Amino acid sequence: MPDATVTLPPSETQEVSAPLLVRAARRQQGDGLPVWFMRQAGRSLPEYKRVREGIAMLDSCARPDLVAEITLQPVRRYGVDAAIFYSDIMVPLKAAGVDLDIVPGRGPVVAEPVRDRAGLERLVPAEPGDLGFVDEAVRLLVAELGETPLIGFAGAPFTLASYLVEGGPSRDYARTKALMVGDPELWHDLCARLATMSAHFLRTQVEAGASAVQLFDSWAGSLSAADYTTFAQPHSARVLAGIATVPRIHFGVGTGELLTRMGEAGAEVVGVDWRIPLAEASRRLGPAYAVQGNLDPALLGAPWPVLAERVRDVVRSGAAAPGHVFNLGHGVPPETDPDVLGRVVDLVHEEGPTLRAEARAV
Amino acid sequence: MPDATVTLPPSETQEVSAPLLVRAARRQQGDGLPVWFMRQAGRSLPEYKRVREGIAMLDSCARPDLVAEITLQPVRRYGVDAAIFYSDIMVPLKAAGVDLDIVPGRGPVVAEPVRDRAGLERLVPAEPGDLGFVDEAVRLLVAELGETPLIGFAGAPFTLASYLVEGGPSRDYARTKALMVGDPELWHDLCARLATMSAHFLRTQVEAGASAVQLFDSWAGSLSAADYTTFAQPHSARVLAGIATVPRIHFGVGTGELLTRMGEAGAEVVGVDWRIPLAEASRRLGPAYAVQGNLDPALLGAPWPVLAERVRDVVRSGAAAPGHVFNLGHGVPPETDPDVLGRVVDLVHEEGPTLRAEARAV
Numbered sequence: 001m002p003d004a005t006v007t008l009p010p011s012e013t014q015e016v017s018a019p020l021l022v023r024a025a026r027r028q029q030g031d032g033l034p035v036w037f038m039r040q041a042g043r044s045l046p047e048y049k050r051v052r053e054g055i056a057m058l059d060s061c062a063r064p065d066l067v068a069e070i071t072l073q074p075v076r077r078y079g080v081d082a083a084i085f086y087s088d089i090m091v092p093l094k095a096a097g098v099d100l101d102i103v104p105g106r107g108p109v110v111a112e113p114v115r116d117r118a119g120l121e122r123l124v125p126a127e128p129g130d131l132g133f134v135d136e137a138v139r140l141l142v143a144e145l146g147e148t149p150l151i152g153f154a155g156a157p158f159t160l161a162s163y164l165v166e167g168g169p170s171r172d173y174a175r176t177k178a179l180m181v182g183d184p185e186l187w188h189d190l191c192a193r194l195a196t197m198s199a200h201f202l203r204t205q206v207e208a209g210a211s212a213v214q215l216f217d218s219w220a221g222s223l224s225a226a227d228y229t230t231f232a233q234p235h236s237a238r239v240l241a242g243i244a245t246v247p248r249i250h251f252g253v254g255t256g257e258l259l260t261r262m263g264e265a266g267a268e269v270v271g272v273d274w275r276i277p278l279a280e281a282s283r284r285l286g287p288a289y290a291v292q293g294n295l296d297p298a299l300l301g302a303p304w305p306v307l308a309e310r311v312r313d314v315v316r317s318g319a320a321a322p323g324h325v326f327n328l329g330h331g332v333p334p335e336t337d338p339d340v341l342g343r344v345v346d347l348v349h350e351e352g353p354t355l356r357a358e359a360r361a362v
Numbered sequence: 363m364p365d366a367t368v369t370l371p372p373s374e375t376q377e378v379s380a381p382l383l384v385r386a387a388r389r390q391q392g393d394g395l396p397v398w399f400m401r402q403a404g405r406s407l408p409e410y411k412r413v414r415e416g417i418a419m420l421d422s423c424a425r426p427d428l429v430a431e432i433t434l435q436p437v438r439r440y441g442v443d444a445a446i447f448y449s450d451i452m453v454p455l456k457a458a459g460v461d462l463d464i465v466p467g468r469g470p471v472v473a474e475p476v477r478d479r480a481g482l483e484r485l486v487p488a489e490p491g492d493l494g495f496v497d498e499a500v501r502l503l504v505a506e507l508g509e510t511p512l513i514g515f516a517g518a519p520f521t522l523a524s525y526l527v528e529g530g531p532s533r534d535y536a537r538t539k540a541l542m543v544g545d546p547e548l549w550h551d552l553c554a555r556l557a558t559m560s561a562h563f564l565r566t567q568v569e570a571g572a573s574a575v576q577l578f579d580s581w582a583g584s585l586s587a588a589d590y591t592t593f594a595q596p597h598s599a600r601v602l603a604g605i606a607t608v609p610r611i612h613f614g615v616g617t618g619e620l621l622t623r624m625g626e627a628g629a630e631v632v633g634v635d636w637r638i639p640l641a642e643a644s645r646r647l648g649p650a651y652a653v654q655g656n657l658d659p660a661l662l663g664a665p666w667p668v669l670a671e672r673v674r675d676v677v678r679s680g681a682a683a684p685g686h687v688f689n690l691g692h693g694v695p696p697e698t699d700p701d702v703l704g705r706v707v708d709l710v711h712e713e714g715p716t717l718r719a720e721a722r723a724v
Contacts, residue, residue: 172659172660172692172695173660174659174660174662174663174695174697175663176660177658177660177661177664178660178661178663178664181661181664181668181672182663182664182665182668221616221637222637222660223637224636224637224638224639224658225637226639254583254616254637256618256619257618257637257638274586275583275584275585275586275587275616275619276586276619277586277588296539296586297534297536298534298535298536298538298539298540298584299539299540299543300536301536301537301540301544302539302540302543302544303544306543306544310543330534333534333536335536
């Protein structure tokens with residue numbers, strides 16, 4: 001803590017007054033521990049189901065009033081330390097005219113999968129005005145949120161490409177990988193275009209006031225480290241390079257072998273799933289990165305005393321990292337009891353600082 | 363190589379004449395490289411689709427003539443170095459009276475999921491005679507196969523339990539994990555019973571003449587190493603302990619963090635998926651274990667020159683391990699072109715020994 005009698009230079013003054021999430025990303029949180037949940041907006045909340053009734057997913061993403069309301073709902077209910085913009089990684093593609101839908105219970109479905117040069121040429125990045133509804137929603141939100149930071153987000157080129165090439169969700173990404181290794185030139189051109197679209201989506205959110213961003217490369221963990229480095233990382237790096245003014249979180253599932261490369265792509269915070277303890281993830285990443293995670297969302301249905309002990313384990317393990325943002329290891333499952341998430345937030349807020357202080361003293 | 367003029371003790375004589383797969387498992391293969399594929403029997407072969415026409419999956423597993431024919435088909439077509447018994451990990455449960463079906467395109471579906479003590483009590487292991495059709499099929503096969511070894515197999519208790527508790531395939535194993543951590547006594551009783559059933563299934567195959575076994579813990583990679591060690595490994599170890607007379611292969615997907623524990627469960631060979639190079643897997647496992655794998659099955663649709671180079675990479679990386687069985691990193695996808703698998707086998711046989719010799723000389 002700086003001595004109150006000393007006049008701080010502007011940058012340090014800023015740090016002290018920055019939101020806890022931003023300080024954690026900058027490895028300056030002390031014992032404070034911010035908490036938010038991937039997919040906290042939407043899905044499991046009854047108030048979400050009410051406002052979404054009769055409105056298709058992608059239509060809801062295009063209505064700034066609805067986006068703001070849905071983004072705010074979990075902040076009101078849980079008192080989490082950050083809002084995550086309610087949208088979908090496919091939104092910039094939809095705005096650019098790609099014929100796609102988010103099918104309930106299935107995910108993004110693309111009418112004409114992209115598998116050749118002609119398919120790529122149909123993919124024309126949006127004009128600046130095409131994401132006006134995103135800009136408007138973020139401005140509404142930032143005004144409403146006050147001190148609570150808003151996290152903007154986008155999909156990483158590899159994960160976006162997997163939906164475009166497969167035409168929908170996939171178990172093995174066979175068409176994606178066959179295209180990737182079989183026609184690297186087409187692959188890199190496709191990912192470069194997707195990087196432009198994701199960067200534009202992110203920049204729109206940051207310029208409208210988002211305090212941090214998260215790049216979702218949800219399915220990167222299906223790649224070996226060598227393939228990730230060749231075919232995915234350079235494109236994610238281009239997206240992240242355009243947003244260096246705010247803390248950048250980089251997340252994927254099953255990425256234990258990719259953590260250092262995901263950090264090197266240009267992030268301050270690397271998201272970790274539940275397969276690796278945060279202390280071990282931080283050991284692999286080194287002192288330059290904060291970590292985010294990593295409670296197993298499948299445990300949200302466990303009896304509370306057991307779940308509470310798991311939450312404490314995550315807090316203790318995260319204390320070994322130079323920065324920690326508490327989160328799940330993946331998104332909130334649709335069937336989650338919202339009261340359980342509320343108890344997790346309360347536990348992190350009530351016990352987090354003490355647990356961190358104890359763990360860091362050892 | 364032993365000097366030909368020296369009289370070898372019986373055990374070494376045996377080793378020299380043992381099938382290449384068995385020698386690889388015992389880390390005595392030299393430059394020879396055996397190859398087989400998980401799911402080589404069934405699924406993608408046209409001759410398989412012909413004989414299965416109009417016969418449900420689990421019915422086909424109960425007919426020894428059909429099991430033998432389907433198991434032999436890929437051996438005839440590809441000249442692989444091992445046959446894998448055509449069956450399903452759920453067969454011993456079906457034989458014990460569990461109401462379940464294998465639904466095409468979906469997987470095992472259990473009519474009454476097991477989620478409490480009463481459900482567990484309904485699970486009565488089969489009597490010795492209940493797997494008579496397995497014994498008969500293996501005997502038919504061993505007589506037909508001649509020099510080619512037959513690999514028997516079973517499901518590991520964690521993976522079997524996940525189907526029983528969820529009632530079918532799952533993305534996140536939420537009910538399974540909630541039961542596991544929430545009622546450990548019930549969990550361990552359930553897995554102990556499943557271990558008895560799997561061990562009985564395996565023993566039936568080994569006593570009838572199988573030369574090796576593979577324990578499939580396909581979904582173990584969804585667990586952290588700590589949870590794997592507490593909740594899965596002891597039960598898999600019990601299954602494997604009962605079959606110590608033949609080489610034991612232990613396989614799961616996404617198990618980079620679990621490899622050493624899967625070896626310690628009592629295997630000679632640890633199966634590795636494509637996320638980790640075999641040389642790195644072997645480094646983690648140490649000199650006491652052979653490895654199996656690990657071509658990414660999603661690459662089987664890539665242009666042949668690219669795929670061929672990937673096959674060579676796997677062979678070279680595997681040469682760093684004290685033993686290597688060439689395989690995919692997971693099962694053959696249903697849409698695979700059989701000719702491609704044939705070319706992979708030919709490449710491994712033609713170039714494998716030279717590539718191994720070169721890699722081992724470095």
